[in-house]
Amino acid sequence: MALGGDGTVWAWGRNWTGQLGDGTVNDHATPVHLGLSGITHVSVGQGESLAVDSAGVLRYWGDNTYGQAGNGVASQNNPVLSPAVVNGLSGVVAASAGVVVLAVAAPGSVVVPDLTGTLGILASRPLLAVGLLPGTKSTTPDDRLCNHVGEVVSQSSQPGSTVPAGSRVDIVVAVQPGNGCF
Known part of the structure; x- marks a missing residue:
């Protein structure tokens, strides 16, 4: 290019x-x-x-x-x-x-991307924008026919919000239910 x-x-x-x-x-x-x-x-x-x-x-x-x-x-x-x-x-x-x-945002602040649907395994790395770090990674059983196991299903800070560089984004990742998929 x-x-x-x-x-x-x-x-x-x-x-x-x-x-x-x-x-x-x-x-x-x-x-x-x-x-x-x-x-x-x-x-x-x-x-x-x-x-x-x-x-x-x-x-x-x-x-x-x-x-x-x-x-x-x-x-x-x-x-x-x-x-x-x-x-x-x-x-x-x-x-x-x-x-x-x-992506490197303007100095001092980062706009939080929408991580919903992204693969949870990628969340252990810096999140889509330099200056954002993975915070708490909690899991929740997937009650949606296991279609989203391993994906981010919710996050905090909200997408589109501006946070200081170095902020942590908490994510919830869907995991397979203990009784298996149905």
């Missing part, structure tokens, strides 16, 4: 999960213009890409197996093929693509 001096983004290469952001999964041997403008930062992982614009908006595209897109969906069958805004974050100045997406 390349970031132009005018804030535009170009991408080329393998594209099996839509990581080039052109709306397809077709490989490209020459650079493709993504139609983004005002971009100040880009990052690329093996199967995902992201960009931050001058307004602090984070966009993500590519693999979404583990919920990297931050859109409430975690599925290998639902890659994000074009740059999509990651809702719930603001003031982002830099970010890093990978299985765990990290």
